[in-house]
Amino acid sequence: MTRTVAVVGGGYGGSLVAKALDLAGDVVLIDPREAFVNAAGSLRALTQPDWAANVFFPFDTLLERGRVICDRATSVDPAGVTLASGDRVEADYLVLATGSGYPFPAKPKQSATTIAEALDDLRESHKELAGAGRVLILGSGPVGLELAGEIKEVWPDKDVTIVGKAEGLLPGFLPEVRAELHRQLDELGITVLLGATLTAPPPTEAGRAGRFTVTTDAGDEISADIWFQAFGVRITSDYLADGKLTPLTARATVPVTGRLTVTGYDHVYALGDIADLPDPKMASYAQEQAQVVAENLRAQLAGERPEAVYTPTPHQRILLPLGPRRGVGQLPAPGGVAPATTEAVHQRKGADLFTARFAERFSRRKASS
Numbered sequence: 001m002t003r004t005v006a007v008v009g010g011g012y013g014g015s016l017v018a019k020a021l022d023l024a025g026d027v028v029l030i031d032p033r034e035a036f037v038n039a040a041g042s043l044r045a046l047t048q049p050d051w052a053a054n055v056f057f058p059f060d061t062l063l064e065r066g067r068v069i070c071d072r073a074t075s076v077d078p079a080g081v082t083l084a085s086g087d088r089v090e091a092d093y094l095v096l097a098t099g100s101g102y103p104f105p106a107k108p109k110q111s112a113t114t115i116a117e118a119l120d121d122l123r124e125s126h127k128e129l130a131g132a133g134r135v136l137i138l139g140s141g142p143v144g145l146e147l148a149g150e151i152k153e154v155w156p157d158k159d160v161t162i163v164g165k166a167e168g169l170l171p172g173f174l175p176e177v178r179a180e181l182h183r184q185l186d187e188l189g190i191t192v193l194l195g196a197t198l199t200a201p202p203p204t205e206a207g208r209a210g211r212f213t214v215t216t217d218a219g220d221e222i223s224a225d226i227w228f229q230a231f232g233v234r235i236t237s238d239y240l241a242d243g244k245l246t247p248l249t250a251r252a253t254v255p256v257t258g259r260l261t262v263t264g265y266d267h268v269y270a271l272g273d274i275a276d277l278p279d280p281k282m283a284s285y286a287q288e289q290a291q292v293v294a295e296n297l298r299a300q301l302a303g304e305r306p307e308a309v310y311t312p313t314p315h316q317r318i319l320l321p322l323g324p325r326r327g328v329g330q331l332p333a334p335g336g337v338a339p340a341t342t343e344a345v346h347q348r349k350g351a352d353l354f355t356a357r358f359a360e361r362f363s364r365r366k367a368s369s
Contacts, residue, residue: 002026003301006081006091008073009236010036010059013272013286013293014097019062019361020294025301027066028089030081033113034070035059036362039106040283041353042122043147044324046105047154049119049126054355056115057362070113073098077244078265093267093297096254097290098236100273100281103229104207106143128209132225133158136202136214139230140164140194142320145181147230149322152188161191161222168194172316173330177339181320181328184342188322193220202227233281237274249276258309260293267300269293278312321350 003025007018010031018029036057045052059068069089075082080090101107105125112118129135135151137144140162148160169192170178185192196216204210206229213223235252246254246262253276255263260275262268271293272286279285289310296306315337321327327350329340340348 003092004028004090005093005095005297005301006030006089007095007097008076008081008239009096009098009272009274010062010068011097011099011272011286012283013099013290014095015059015062015361016287016290017095017097017271017294017297018066020290021297021301022063022066024298025093027063028091029059029063029066029068030071030073030083030089031059031068032070032072032084033059033108035115036062036358037108037118038354038358039102040349041355042106042108043143043150044353045122046126046129046147047150049123052119052122053115054352056118057358058115061362073239075239075242075244078268093300094269095293095297096240096262096268096270096274097272097286098239098274099286100236101234102143103232105228106147106230125207128207129226130155132209134224134226135160136222136224136227137162137230138164138198138227139232140166140169140192141230142170142318144228144230145169145185145320145322147228148185148190149188149326152190153323153325156189159191159224160189161193161224163193163196163198163216163222165197166194170318170320173318174337174339177328177330180339184322184326184328188326193222196220233273235273251276253277258311259296259306260289260310261296266306269297277310280316282318284317319345319349321345321353324350326350 005025006028007014008030010029015036018027021027038055041055045055072084073081074084082088108118144162199215203212209226211225215221237252254270256270256275260269262270271289273281292308292310295308299306319329327345329345330337331340
């Protein structure tokens with residue numbers, strides 16, 4: 001008898017699990033959007049609207065045998081998933097892979113469930129940005145830095161200022177990586193104010209043009225024509241708040257075992273941002289976890305013992321492009337990690353922001369069994 005695997009969330013990890021198990025079980029992928037969103041390309045989609053369609057991959061090309069339900073999960077219990085429509089999906093196995101939310105434009109607005117709606121939002125915000133001479137970015141993490149680089153690639157004469165609460169850029173990464181990042185930001189003419197907060201938020205809506213002046217807690221005045229929020233990750237676990245499956249941690253994540261099963265169950269898995277793991281909330285980690293989940297589920301579907309274990313890495317890695325031609329990185333190396341060259345960042349991420357990789361995943365090629 002074919003058993004049902006319900007995958008809740010079609011992001012980086014969830015779509016990989018669904019694809020890997022497509023021929024091994026009855027796969028049901030549940031996601032409120034009609035397409036996978038390669039969020040790594042969202043910021044370039046903002047600055048280059050003619051390229052923006054490359055970010056979206058319709059779910060209807062992902063699976064050969066399985067099915068996709070475009071709906072939002074409102075509750076999960078050990079036996080299945082309840083949807084916003086009132087429908088229910090009964091399942092023998094469950095995978096929670098709903099990731100996290102992030103302010104637009106790094107991720108689409110929650111209301112944009114279709115490709116057309118998401119593209120309209122990007123085009124509208126692009127028009128606002130195009131007419132702004134001075135840009136303020138609040139948040140000095142990877143999203144804020146990448147956004148600044150993409151803006152400078154298209155409009156090198158725009159005045160771009162980043163304000164961040166952190167005392168340094170990329171804390172915890174190699175000193176030479178951080179030094180090279182500062183060098184490239186200086187080369188691009190991007191102003192970075194660290195260890196700073198605003199005394200009051202900008203008076204305009206994020207992503208909307210409108211001249212304003214704000215003041216930092218150190219007394220620095222910043223005048224800008226538009227601003228963007230580049231902070232505020234929100235774990236998408238609200239559908240578990242009813243406690244029908246498991247209590248959430250203080251960080252709104254789900255406790256998991258080494259095999260990535262939800263603690264207390266051997267048929268329910270969690271991966272990516274929603275899993276209570278020390279890994280950074282980044283796509284590459286979610287996809288590594290997805291490989292472990294897929295291996296264990298494949299074994300269970302074949303009547304075998306699941307034995308794959310996920311071991312979080314103690315070393316941070318990153319590919320941080322500043323537009324297609326610049327960027328810094330830190331990658332695994334014998335004995336630890338090493339800086340990535342600008343060329344390596346370009347080839348591995350900056351050139352196409354993983355577009356080719358996901359075009360292959362969503363090509364309807366035969367899934368591995």
